[in-house]
Amino acid sequence: MQSFDLVVKGNLVLTDKVIHGAMGIQNGKIKQVSSNPDELNGKRVKDFQNAYVFPGFIDTHVHCYSNPDEGVATTSEAAAIGGVTTFFDMPYDRPDPINHVAIFEKKVQHLEGKLIVDVCLWGTIAKENGTDQIIPMAKAGAVAFKLSTFETDPYRFPRIPDPEIIKAMSIMNQVHLRAAFHSENGEIIDKMIDEYQKQDQVYPRAHMETRPPVTETSAILKLLEFAYWTGAKLHIVHVSHPRSIELIQWFKKQGVHVTCETCYHYLLLDVHDLEEQGPRAKMNPPVREPEDVQNMWCKLESNQIDIITSDHAPWRLEQKMEGKNNIFKSPSGLPGIELLVPLLFDGGVMAGKLTPVQFARLLSTYPAEVFQVPGKGKIAVDYDADFTVIDPTQETIIDETQLHSQAKFTPFNQKILRGKIVETIVRGTTVYDGAHLVVAHGYGKFVPGSAAE
Incomplete structure (x- = not known):
């Protein structure tokens, strides 16, 4: 059985349905999607259980x-x-x-x-x-x-x-x-x-x-x-x-x-x-x-x-x-x-x-x-392993003073939200772990448009 760099498990949001399954990630790309969470082996495994794993x-x-x-x-x-x-x-x-x-x-x-x-x-x-x-x-x-x-x-x-x-x-x-x-x-x-x-x-x-x-x-x-x-x-x-x-x-x-x-x-x-x-x-x-x-x-x-x-x-x-x-x-x-x-x-x-x-x-x-952005936007084989993981059982409170932007205001200040972003993953690498940014500046890339030469 193939072993992937990373296996991601959870409620995977596909283009037509949500499945409780797993994905095999290799070199920053999705290489397999399975409806059986236990089918795939990985050097590293992230099991998000009942949280939604969105593209x-x-x-x-x-x-x-x-x-x-x-x-x-x-x-x-x-x-x-x-x-x-x-x-x-x-x-x-x-x-x-x-x-x-x-x-x-x-x-x-x-x-x-x-x-x-x-x-x-x-x-x-x-x-x-x-x-x-x-x-x-x-x-x-x-x-x-x-x-x-x-x-x-x-x-x-x-x-x-x-x-x-x-x-x-x-x-x-x-x-x-x-x-x-x-x-x-x-x-x-x-x-x-x-x-x-x-x-x-x-x-x-x-x-x-x-x-x-x-x-x-x-x-x-x-x-x-x-x-x-x-x-x-x-x-x-x-x-x-x-x-x-x-x-x-x-x-x-x-x-x-x-x-x-x-x-x-x-x-x-x-x-x-x-x-x-x-x-x-x-x-x-x-x-x-x-x-x-x-x-x-x-x-x-x-x-x-x-x-x-x-x-x-x-x-x-x-x-x-x-x-x-x-x-x-x-x-x-x-x-x-x-x-x-x-x-x-x-x-x-x-x-x-x-x-x-x-x-x-x-x-x-x-x-x-x-906008014809190749490799983005879906949980599907050969797409970039970009994921946003949201736990619907947790809550978030918006505090405008803690916004990361220099704009420290929002009309939604102190609003209690159902759901919490628990992880952000770009090309198979966690960039935000739900509490902290965990990669250095420079990890992100410029993605050229479809007419680029």
């Missing part, structure tokens, strides 16, 4: 360098603690966005020696005349490209004009990568914010009121039509409203290659949390009405949403609270890479809204498939 979770929407104080080393540590074995870092870095192959390659080099878990990198384009960098960045390893219809910053996070979007979509087809979009209608939003501020309507709820659902749906509708005519593979990030999902599903039926994600906060928070917590619950797009949240869960449960992400944005609390008396002065975004999995395991699986198999699809299998 390692993948967070495709993370901003390490929107706040340069955070950085990839800190984010990678927070990812491991949060059960995320691979994350995608967004391209809107400070001071320079990742919109040129030379900047992209410099960022890849910067990752060396800093990672605990594996990382993919997004690329983007400049506001004008930037599409010539798409193919070079794709060949250098960009996993996908993120663009915006809303202007956060004219240089770092610009609104891409429509002719450039259509051109970019056509070029991305040549390398078969996905065009992802922050989809908000800036013309409406900017006008409404200006009017609200002139009238001193700067209370927390004003953030949602100046970004009504039409500002999301109108931007998405335009992008869907562009994708229809270009044949592009489109991905809509951080969808906040069920109407957006309905539009996406309508265009899918017309043959448009479109996928979408929502974030944990659009499932677990609503506008009343924004009213109560102010800047601590401010992100773009904003949280919505309670009935919208309920309908987002309905879309999720009926498999109309492909992925759930964190949109990790690690502002320091003092930065966020600059908007204490004027919500528009607070930067948008929450820390989330450390909280995504435990919050949704409690609010989804333990609440009976998602099965463990659905949970694995949304947070592991579909992210890997949508």
Whole structure:
């Protein structure tokens, strides 16, 4: 009988079912999956008994360098603690966005020696005349490209004009990568914010009121039509409203290659949390009405949403609270890479809204498939031995002061969660043992995108 480097036992979450079984791991890869926990022999054995062994979770929407104080080393540590074995870092870095192959390659080099878990990198384009960098960045390893219809910053996070979007979509087809979009209608939003501020309507709820659902749906509708005519593979990030999902599903039926994600906060928070917590619950797009949240869960449960992400944005609390008396002065975004999995395991699986198999699809299998990440996302032979182990019988209490991110705040502070991450394993090696990080920076790797040469 073959003896493996490592045998992992427990409730294995496969693509279609959960089995109490075992896996044989060799050279960081899964080499055998058995429904008999005692069938496999290993030099080392980890028996997690009745805990769930999920395929390692993948967070495709993370901003390490929107706040340069955070950085990839800190984010990678927070990812491991949060059960995320691979994350995608967004391209809107400070001071320079990742919109040129030379900047992209410099960022890849910067990752060396800093990672605990594996990382993919997004690329983007400049506001004008930037599409010539798409193919070079794709060949250098960009996993996908993120663009915006809303202007956060004219240089770092610009609104891409429509002719450039259509051109970019056509070029991305040549390398078969996905065009992802922050989809908000800036013309409406900017006008409404200006009017609200002139009238001193700067209370927390004003953030949602100046970004009504039409500002999301109108931007998405335009992008869907562009994708229809270009044949592009489109991905809509951080969808906040069920109407957006309905539009996406309508265009899918017309043959448009479109996928979408929502974030944990659009499932677990609503506008009343924004009213109560102010800047601590401010992100773009904003949280919505309670009935919208309920309908987002309905879309999720009926498999109309492909992925759930964190949109990790690690502002320091003092930065966020600059908007204490004027919500528009607070930067948008929450820390989330450390909280995504435990919050949704409690609010989804333990609440009976998602099965463990659905949970694995949304947070592991579909992210890997949508973005064509080889060897990730499944418990299957020849896949990477990336696992997140969760014990449903234990509890976790969120303490924002102990978050690994430099952002020491969350609207979920002191929330008691059902379930505990007891181990995070990347390519057959434990990186987090449920209490401590147990590998050195540098173990994690840069994972090139599917068009890399």
